[in-house]
Amino acid sequence: MKGTAGKAYFCPRCHSPAVSFTQLEGVSDSPASCSACHWRGGKKDLVVTAYQHDMGSEDEVLTRFVRDFRNLMGQPAIALPIAQWLNKWGFLPNDPSQQHKVLARYITAVAKGAITAVLQTREELEKDRVNVS
């Protein structure tokens, strides 16, 4: 595998890669914050994943990674069955004028949850790999 090895940090609340932190020597945790949703916390709270790529800067790659998935979730072939499933189980309002808005929030939530799950699984896989070798 060729490319640049990097470590990606995501906001634990909104999963934006627009997080900043300062690494302080001899301190167990550093303050971190997200410029997208104004979350504040510690560096240890950030969702972190290692990755390899051969395109652009790290920020660029991460923004594309998240945007790619959100676009995927918005496609009718994916969003429509999810809408039908939510509707079947009574998660969507009866008022058609409200349905789209509520559905958009669910789709965004599903995308966030899925991105978190993917990143956490990636982290677990990395740990397994390091522990085995």
Ligand SMILES: [Zn+2]
């Ligand atoms: Zn955030």
